[in-house]
Amino acid sequence: MALVSSLVAGEAISALMQRLGSAAKQSFHRLSSSPSALRNQALLRSAQLLREHAAELLQANERDMQEAEKKQLSPALLDRLKLDEKRVESMASGLEAIAELPDPLHRVLEIRHRPNGLVIEKVSVPLGVIGIIYESRPNVTADAAGLCLKSGNAVILRGGSESLHSSQAIVACLHQALEETGLPKDAVQLVPTRDREAVRQLLSLNEYIDVIIPRGGKSLTARVMQESRVPTLLHLDGNCHTYLHRDADPAMALSVVQNAKLRRTGICGATESLLVDREAARLLLPPIVATLIEKGCEIRGDEASRKLDSRIVPATEQDWETEYLDKIISLKLVENVQEAIAHINRYGSHHTDAIITENAQAAATFLNGVDSAIVMHNASTQFADGGEFGQGAEIGIATGRLHARGPVGAAELTTYKFIVRGTGQIRPA
Amino acid sequence: MALVSSLVAGEAISALMQRLGSAAKQSFHRLSSSPSALRNQALLRSAQLLREHAAELLQANERDMQEAEKKQLSPALLDRLKLDEKRVESMASGLEAIAELPDPLHRVLEIRHRPNGLVIEKVSVPLGVIGIIYESRPNVTADAAGLCLKSGNAVILRGGSESLHSSQAIVACLHQALEETGLPKDAVQLVPTRDREAVRQLLSLNEYIDVIIPRGGKSLTARVMQESRVPTLLHLDGNCHTYLHRDADPAMALSVVQNAKLRRTGICGATESLLVDREAARLLLPPIVATLIEKGCEIRGDEASRKLDSRIVPATEQDWETEYLDKIISLKLVENVQEAIAHINRYGSHHTDAIITENAQAAATFLNGVDSAIVMHNASTQFADGGEFGQGAEIGIATGRLHARGPVGAAELTTYKFIVRGTGQIRPA
Numbered sequence: 001m002a003l004v005s006s007l008v009a010g011e012a013i014s015a016l017m018q019r020l021g022s023a024a025k026q027s028f029h030r031l032s033s034s035p036s037a038l039r040n041q042a043l044l045r046s047a048q049l050l051r052e053h054a055a056e057l058l059q060a061n062e063r064d065m066q067e068a069e070k071k072q073l074s075p076a077l078l079d080r081l082k083l084d085e086k087r088v089e090s091m092a093s094g095l096e097a098i099a100e101l102p103d104p105l106h107r108v109l110e111i112r113h114r115p116n117g118l119v120i121e122k123v124s125v126p127l128g129v130i131g132i133i134y135e136s137r138p139n140v141t142a143d144a145a146g147l148c149l150k151s152g153n154a155v156i157l158r159g160g161s162e163s164l165h166s167s168q169a170i171v172a173c174l175h176q177a178l179e180e181t182g183l184p185k186d187a188v189q190l191v192p193t194r195d196r197e198a199v200r201q202l203l204s205l206n207e208y209i210d211v212i213i214p215r216g217g218k219s220l221t222a223r224v225m226q227e228s229r230v231p232t233l234l235h236l237d238g239n240c241h242t243y244l245h246r247d248a249d250p251a252m253a254l255s256v257v258q259n260a261k262l263r264r265t266g267i268c269g270a271t272e273s274l275l276v277d278r279e280a281a282r283l284l285l286p287p288i289v290a291t292l293i294e295k296g297c298e299i300r301g302d303e304a305s306r307k308l309d310s311r312i313v314p315a316t317e318q319d320w321e322t323e324y325l326d327k328i329i330s331l332k333l334v335e336n337v338q339e340a341i342a343h344i345n346r347y348g349s350h351h352t353d354a355i356i357t358e359n360a361q362a363a364a365t366f367l368n369g370v371d372s373a374i375v376m377h378n379a380s381t382q383f384a385d386g387g388e389f390g391q392g393a394e395i396g397i398a399t400g401r402l403h404a405r406g407p408v409g410a411a412e413l414t415t416y417k418f419i420v421r422g423t424g425q426i427r428p429a
Numbered sequence: 430m431a432l433v434s435s436l437v438a439g440e441a442i443s444a445l446m447q448r449l450g451s452a453a454k455q456s457f458h459r460l461s462s463s464p465s466a467l468r469n470q471a472l473l474r475s476a477q478l479l480r481e482h483a484a485e486l487l488q489a490n491e492r493d494m495q496e497a498e499k500k501q502l503s504p505a506l507l508d509r510l511k512l513d514e515k516r517v518e519s520m521a522s523g524l525e526a527i528a529e530l531p532d533p534l535h536r537v538l539e540i541r542h543r544p545n546g547l548v549i550e551k552v553s554v555p556l557g558v559i560g561i562i563y564e565s566r567p568n569v570t571a572d573a574a575g576l577c578l579k580s581g582n583a584v585i586l587r588g589g590s591e592s593l594h595s596s597q598a599i600v601a602c603l604h605q606a607l608e609e610t611g612l613p614k615d616a617v618q619l620v621p622t623r624d625r626e627a628v629r630q631l632l633s634l635n636e637y638i639d640v641i642i643p644r645g646g647k648s649l650t651a652r653v654m655q656e657s658r659v660p661t662l663l664h665l666d667g668n669c670h671t672y673l674h675r676d677a678d679p680a681m682a683l684s685v686v687q688n689a690k691l692r693r694t695g696i697c698g699a700t701e702s703l704l705v706d707r708e709a710a711r712l713l714l715p716p717i718v719a720t721l722i723e724k725g726c727e728i729r730g731d732e733a734s735r736k737l738d739s740r741i742v743p744a745t746e747q748d749w750e751t752e753y754l755d756k757i758i759s760l761k762l763v764e765n766v767q768e769a770i771a772h773i774n775r776y777g778s779h780h781t782d783a784i785i786t787e788n789a790q791a792a793a794t795f796l797n798g799v800d801s802a803i804v805m806h807n808a809s810t811q812f813a814d815g816g817e818f819g820q821g822a823e824i825g826i827a828t829g830r831l832h833a834r835g836p837v838g839a840a841e842l843t844t845y846k847f848i849v850r851g852t853g854q855i856r857p858a
Contacts, residue, residue, distance in 0.1 A: 029774070033797055112819050118808060120818055125800075127830050206654070210830050225635070225658065231831045232660070252853035259855035345458070356853075367848050368462055371557075379547060379851030388856065389549055389847070390541050401556050401639050402660045403832040406847045418818070418835045419796050422808030424681035424785075426688035427817065 013193065017201035020156055020189050021208030024129045027184035028154040032126045036103040038181055039149055043099035045177035047092040050142065053173055054088045060169035061138065068136070068162045076266065080137045081162055091142040091170070094393060098146040101392045104411040105152050119421045124414040126152035128210030131202050131230065132395070135216045136160030141167040144395055145174055145188045151413040154187040156209065158202055160216075161194035168192070203228040213408070215396050233404060235396040237323040238268030238351040240381040243340040243366065244284050245357030246277040252378065253356050254287050259380040260354065262295055266325050268397055269352050269384030273320065275340045278333040281308060292329065301331035320347040337362045341369040348372060350399045352384040373397065373405040442622065446630035449585055449618050450637030453558045456613035457583040461555045465532040467610055468578055472528035474606035476521040479571065482602055483517045489598035490567065497565070497591045505695065509566045510591055520571040520599070523822060527575040530821045533840040534581050548850045553843040555581035557639030560631050560659065561824070564645045565589030570596040573824055574603055574617045580842040583616040585638065587631060589645075590623035597621070632657040642837070644825050662833060664825040666752040667697030667780040669810040672769040672795065674786030675709040681807065682785050683716050688809040689783065691724055695754050697826055698781050698813030702749065704769045707762040710737060721758065730760035749776040766791045770798040777801060779828045781813040802826065802834040 031039075050057065061083040068081055110122040130153045134140045141159055148155035159167045171190045178185040191198045203212060203224065212232045214224040221236055242260050244253050260271035276285055281304075289309045292299055300315035312331065319330040320343070334340045337355070344353050354376035355366040363377045374384050374397075386394025386407035394407040404412040460468075479486065490512040497510055539551040559582045563569045570588055577584035588596045600619045607614040620627045632641060632653060641661045643653040650665055671689050673682050689700035705714055710733075718738045721728055729744035741760065748759040749772070763769045766784070773782050783805035784795040792806045803813050803826075815823025815836035823836040833841040 029798075029800070032800075114817070114819060118812065118817075122835075128800075229654065231829065233831070249853070255855055256853060263856055263858060369458075371458070371461075371554075372846065374847045374849060376849040377851060378853050379849055380855045382856040383547065383849065383854070388543070388547075390543060400660065401844045402662070405844055406551075415830045415834055417801065418803045420803060420805040420808055420812065422806060422812075424678070424685060424807050425812070426684055426809045427692055427811040429692060 013195055013197045014201050016193070017191075017198060017205060020191065021129070021205045023186040024154040024156055024189055025208045027186035028126070028129050030184045031149075031154055031187045032105075032152040034152070034183060036105065038183060039152065040099040042177045042181040042183050043095045043146055043149060045180055046142075046146070046174045047095040047099075049173035049177055050088055050092040050095070050170065053169070054085060057088055057166065057169045058083055058085070060165040063165045064136075064163055071162070073162065077136065077162075080135065081166070083138055083166060087139060091139050094139075094143055095146045098150050098393055098410065101150060101410055104150065104414050109416055116425050117423060118425055121419045121421075122416050123419055124411075125417050127413055127415050129154045129156065129208055130413065131156045131158065131205070131209045131212045133158045133199060133202065133212065133214045133216065133220065133224065134160065136162035138163050138166035138170060140215065141170045141190070142174075143393055145171070147393055147395055147410050147413060149188065151410045153413055154189075156189045156191065156202065158191045158199060164194060199223075200227065203230060206230045213395060232400070233398050233408060234400040235408075236351070236399040237349050238270070238384070238397065238399075239273065239321060239323045239347065239349040240269060240271050240351055240384070241273045241275055241340075241344050241348055241353040242271045242381060243275040243334075243337075243344070243353070243355045244277065244280065245337060245340075245355055245359060245362045245366075246280040247359035247362065248280065248284060248356040249358055250284055250287070253284050254291060256354070256356055256378070256380050257288050258291055258295070260382055261292065261297060261329050262327065263380070263382050265327055267382065268323075269382050270325065271329065271354075271381045272323050273330045273332070273347070275332050275334050275343060276305070278304065278335060281305065281333050285309070295327070297327040297329060299329055299331050302333060304333040305331045323349070337365050337369075341366060345369075345371050351397060352376065352381045354379060354381050373399055442624055442626045443630050445622070446620075446627060446634060447637075449620065450558070450634045452615040453583040453585055453618055454637045456615035457555070457558050459613045460578075460583055460616045461534075461581040463581070463612055465534060467612060468581065469528040471606045471610040471612050472524045472575055472578060474609055475571075475575070475603045476524040476528075478602035478606055479517055479521040479524070479599065482598070483514060486517055486595065486598045487512055487514070489594040492594045493565075493592055500591070502591065506565065506591075509564065510595070512567055512595060516568060520568050523568075523572055524575045527579050527822055527839065530579060530839055533579065533843050538845055545854050546852060547854055550848045550850075551845050552848055553840075554846050556842055556844050558583045558585065558637055559842065560585045560587065560634070560638045560641045562587045562628060562631065562641065562643045562645065562649065562653065563589065565591035567592050567595035567599060569644065570599045570619070571603075572822055574600070576822055576824055576839050576842060578603075578617065580839045582842055583618075585618045585620065585631065587620040587628060593621075593623060628652075629656065632659060635659045642824060661829070662827050662837060663829040664837075665780070665828040666778050667699070667813070667826065667828075668702065668750060668752045668776065668778040669698060669700050669780055669813070670702045670704055670769075670773050670777055670782040671700045671810060672704040672763075672766075672773070672782070672784045673706060673709065673713050674766060674769075674784055674788060674791045674795075675706040676788035676791065677709065677713060677785040678787055679713055679716070682713050683720060685783070685785055685807070685809050686717050687720055687724075689811055690721065690726060690758050691756065692809070692811045694756055696811065697752075698811050699754065700758065700783075700810045701752050702759045702761070702776070704761050704763050704772060705734070707733065707764060710734065710762050714738070724756070726756040726758055728758055728760050731762060733762040734760045752778070766794050766798075770795060774798075774800050780826060781805065781810045783808060783810050802828055
C-alpha cells in the first residue's frame with residue numbers, strides 16, 4: 001500500500017477515504033450474509049498466517065520502532081508499540097479465542113405472537129461499517145478487526161501513525177485469510193496514510209460509516225465528539241473510585257485498594273481516587289497509606305486526610321477529575337455514602353466505581369446511586385474488563401449511555417432488526 | 430411561563446437553556462431512584478388532570494389554532510395541531526396505558542456467575558436526560574413526557590412553535606401531578622420560547638443532555654445530524670417498499686398493497702414504492718393498478734410498467750427516494766428478489782419493507798438481505814407501529830443503527846449498568 005503524501009492533502013485524501021468507505025459498505029452486504037462458519041474459518045486462518053509471517057511482522061515493527069525512537073516517544077508509548085514473538089503469539093491466540101465465541105448474529109432476542117397472527121422476531125444483525133480510531137498499538141489492529149469480522153461488520157481501521165508498518169503487515173495476513181476463505185477482503189481496511197486529515201474525513205463519512213469507535217486519550221475523544229457526523233460509541237477515560245464505607249472490613253479494604261490502584265496503573269479500570277468515611281478513617285486508612293507509600297505511590301489528599309499522615313501531599317480541585325494512569329492516587333474523606341455518590345457522579349467518568357462495606361443497605365444505595373457503566377461491591381475495579389466479565393475479547397469499555405455501556409465485545413457490535421411474518425394480514429382502519 | 434423575547438437571542442436563550450439543562454440533570458438523579466409505583470401514580474394523576482382541565486387545554490389550543498390559521502398553515506398541519514375533547518381523552522387514556530406497562534427499569538437482562546465468585550448482573554437503568562424535538566402536535570407532548578417519566582428519564586421537550594400554548598397547558602397538568610406525587614417537576618420541562626436558537630442550544634448541551642430524539646421531517650433530522658453535539662436517536666423518513674415476488678398470491682397482493690398504501694397515507698409506515706417481479710407483472714398488477722387509480726392514487730412507474738397500463742405516469746430517479754405521505758406510489762418492475770433487495774437498500778430509508786410471496790426461500794432471502802429496521806413477509810407495512818408490535822406507546826420508529834431500531838417505547842429509553850458483587854476479590858497479576 002503506497003503512502004499518500006501529506007503534501008497533496010485535501011482532495012487526494014478525501015478521494016482515498018471515499019474509496020475506502022464505498023468499498024467497505026459494499027463488502028459489508030456480502031460479509032453480513034456470510035455463514036458464521038466461514039467468518040470463523042477466516043479468523044483461524046488469520047491466526048495461522050500471523051504465526052507464519054511472524055518474522056515479517058517483527059521486521060515491519062522494527063521499522064516503526066526505529067522511527068518512533070527517533071521521534072523520542074515516551075517509554076510507555078514505545079512499550080505499547082513494540083511487538084515480539086510472545087505478542088505475535090498473543091494476537092494469534094486472541095483471534096482463535098474470538099473464533100471460539102458463540103455467533104453474535106441471528107440470535108432471536110425476543111419473539112412475540114400477536115393476536116392477529118403476526119409473529120414478530122427481534123433478531124441480532126451486524127452494526128454495519130465501523131470506523132475504529134486508536135493509538136499506536138499493533139495488537140489492537142488484530143483484536144479490533146477480529147471482533148468486527150466475528151460480528152459480521154466491515155471495519156476501517158485508523159491506528160496511530162507510529163504503528164503503520166506493523167499494522168499493514170498484520171492486515172496483509174488478514175487479507176490473505178479473507179481471500180482464501182472467499183470473503184471480501186475490503187471488509188477489513190487500514191487507512192494507508194499518516195495524514196491526520198484522514199481522521200477528519202473518516203468522521204464525516206456518514207454515507208458509508210455507521211459507527212465510529214474512538215479508543216485513545218482525552219484529546220482524541222474530545223475531537224471525535226466535536227467533529228463526528230457519524231454516530232459514536234465513546235470510550236472516555238477511567239477516573240475510577242474505590243469508596244471505603246465505615247462498615248468496610250479493614251483487611252479487605254487494604255487488599256482491594258492495593259490491587260485496585262497498583263496491580264497495573266496504566267489500565268482504564270485502575271482506581272484513581274479513594275474516598276473514605278470520615279468516621280472510619282482513623283481505623284481504615286493508616287495501613288493503606290503506609291502500604292501505598294511503601295510501594296512508591298504518591299497520595300494526594302484533602303485537608304482532613306492530611307491530618308492523619310504528614311506524607312499525604314495536598315490535593316487540588318483538579319486532582320478529583322484526573323486519571324493519573326500512574327502511581328498516584330487522590331484521597332478524600334466523606335461524611336457518608338450519599339456524599340461519596342455525589343462526589344463520584346460529579347467528578348468521575350462513569351466508568352467503574354466500587355464500594356467496600358459489610359453493610360448491605362449502604363452497598364445497595366451505592367450500586368443504585370452511582371451512575372457508572374460498572375458499579376462494584378467488595379471487589380477491585382481492575383476487574384473492569386471484557387475477559388474478566390466472561391464476554392471474551394473487547395474493543396474497550398464504553399462510557400457513553402447509548403447502545404452499549406461497559407465492555408464492548410462482539411455481541412455489543414451488533415444491532416437488531418424486526419422480522420414480521422404474516423399470512424396476508426392488513427391493518428384495520 | 431414567560432416567553433423569552435427572540436430579540437435578546439444569543440445570551441438570554443443560552444442562559445435559559447443552561448438553566449433548563451441543569452435543572453433536568455438534577456431532577457434526573459431523584460427521578461431515576463424513585464419507585465416505579467410513584468412514577469405510575471404521577472402518570473395516572475396526570476391523566477386525571479388533563480381531563481379535569483380539558484376546557485383550559487381547548488382554550489389554549491384555540492389560541493394556537495388562531496395564530497396558525499393566520500400563518501396559513503396547511504390543512505394537514507392544522508389537523509395535527511388541533512385538540513378536541515376526543516383528543517384530550519385520547520392523551521389521558523394514553524398516559525393511563527403507559528402507567529399499565531411493565532416497569533422498564535431494574536430488569537436483570539443477564540446474570541453471570543464467574544469462576545472467581547464474582548456475580549455480574551446487567552440491569553436496565555434510565556438513559557438520563559432526553560431532549561425531544563418535534564412538530565406542532567400537542568399529543569406528542571403528553572405521550573413523550575409520559576414515556577420518559579415511565580422509564581425514569583428527565584425530558585426537555587421542544588415542540589413545534591405553533592403548539593406552544595397547548596403544550597404549556599399540558600405540561601402544567603403534568604407538573605401539578607409530579608408535585609402532588611412528590612416527584613421533581615423539573616423532570617418534565619418545555620422550552621418556553623419559539624426562538625429557533627433554542628434548538629441550536631439544545632443540540633450543544635452535552636453537559637446536561639444525554640440523548641436527543643428528533644421527530645419530524647427531513648430538514649429537522651438533517652439539521653440535527655449536522656449540528657448535534659449530543660448523541661441522537663434518529664427517526665428518519667419512512668420510504669417503505671412492498672415487493673411482489675413472482676410467487677405472490679394475487680388476492681393477497683391486492684389486499685395488502687391497497688392497505689399498505691392507502692389505509693393512512695400520512696404515517697411513516699405507509700408503502701411509498703411498489704416493486705413487482707417482471708415475469709409476474711401481467712398477472713399481479715392489473716387489478717392493483719385499477720384499484721389504486723380508482724381510489725384516487727397516482728402511480729408513477731418505470732418504462733416497463735407503463736407498457737401495462739397507460740394511466741401510469743412516468744417516474745423519475747427522484748421518485749425512488751421520495752416519501753410522498755400522500756396518495757401517490759412509485760412502481761418499478763424488477764428481475765428477481767436480488768434486484769428488489771438491491772433497490773431497497775439503495776433507495777429506501779431502512780424503515781419497513783415487505784415481500785409478498787408464497788415462496789419460503791425467496792422470503793428468507795428478502796428478510797435477511799433487506800437492511801431495514803423492520804422487514805415483513807406477507808403483511809402490510811402499515812403494521813410498523815409500537816402498539817401493533819405489542820410494545821405499547823412509542824415515540825417513533827428509529828431508523829438509525831445504534832441503540833434502538835424500530836419502535837422506540839419505554840423499554841428503548843433505557844440503557845444498562847453492570848452491578849458486580851464480590852467478597853473482596855482482587856484481580857491476579
